[in-house]
Amino acid sequence: MPLNIAIDGPAGAGKSTMAKLVAAKMGIVYLDTGAMYRGIACYALSSGASPEKSEEVIPLLDGVKMDISYADGVQKVIINGEDVTPYIREHKISMAASTISKIPEVRLKLVELQREIASHTDCVLDGRDIGSYVLPDADVKIYLDARPEVRATRRLDELKAKGTAGELTYEEILADIVARDYQDTHRDFAPLKVAYGATVIDTSDMTVEEVAEAVTELCEKAGYRA
Numbered sequence: 378m379p380l381n382i383a384i385d386g387p388a389g390a391g392k393s394t395m396a397k398l399v400a401a402k403m404g405i406v407y408l409d410t411g412a413m414y415r416g417i418a419c420y421a422l423s424s425g426a427s428p429e430k431s432e433e434v435i436p437l438l439d440g441v442k443m444d445i446s447y448a449d450g451v452q453k454v455i456i457n458g459e460d461v462t463p464y465i466r467e468h469k470i471s472m473a474a475s476t477i478s479k480i481p482e483v484r485l486k487l488v489e490l491q492r493e494i495a496s497h498t499d500c501v502l503d504g505r506d507i508g509s510y511v512l513p514d515a516d517v518k519i520y521l522d523a524r525p526e527v528r529a530t531r532r533l534d535e536l537k538a539k540g541t542a543g544e545l546t547y548e549e550i551l552a553d554i555v556a557r558d559y560q561d562t563h564r565d566f567a568p569l570k571v572a573y574g575a576t577v578i579d580t581s582d583m584t585v586e587e588v589a590e591a592v593t594e595l596c597e598k599a600g601y602r603a
């Protein structure tokens with residue numbers, strides 16, 4: 378049976394940093410499931426569909442063939458043969474991905490792909506519903522959280538480091554994070570929540586190293602060594 382580690386939590390809690398670190402340490406794959414929702418959001422927008430209009434999004438789904446590939450350990454999202462990875466991190470895509478992820482048909486399509494990959498791949502998956510819905514029997518289930526203000530600061534620093542912060546202010550990012558938290562925790566189908574059996578780690582006042590240590594310890598407790 379492949380090893381599956383689920384890391385869930387809200388935006389900016391440190392999921393992707395941790396998932397990348399743990400995957401590298403254990404020599405297994407990192408599957409960023411948020412990138413899949415971002416890919417669908419990009420595709421819908423470029424097809425002229427509004428993410429909030431399920432009647433415009435659902436008819437597109439049958440024509441979407443998503444593939445996940447890796448180049449030098451970096452995940453790529455390919456839709457109908459086109460690499461959409463360069464577009465998925467744009468700020469406007471974050472909210473569009475959250476909005477489109479409310480549509481059950483979108484979720485079911487992506488969950489099927491996530492389960493298929495996890496069924497034959499040792500991997501760390503990060504997302505919102507991995508431990509609660511996608512892989513309730515994952516070997517390790519972790520829920521990372523942090524205060525919204527801390528998450529907004531981290532997100533701004535990240536955008537600045539990449540040189541993509543533009544005119545965005547801390548206040549705008551905080552408002553976006555709070556709105557996304559609300560939307561992600563209040564949707565009807567597979568909302569963001571602490572999965573049964575998951576360990577909650579509040580990373581607000583922890584360093585990356587401290588969180589990595591706590592996560593590694595949980596994996597080791599479950600019997601896995603880096």
Ligand code: DC
Nearest residue numbers: 410411412414474475478504505506
């Ligand atoms: O992790 P992220 O910020 O890249 O995710 C973007 C949006 O995608 C997030 O606000 C909600 C949605 N998402 C989801 O509903 N389920 C997942 N497993 C991953 C992401």
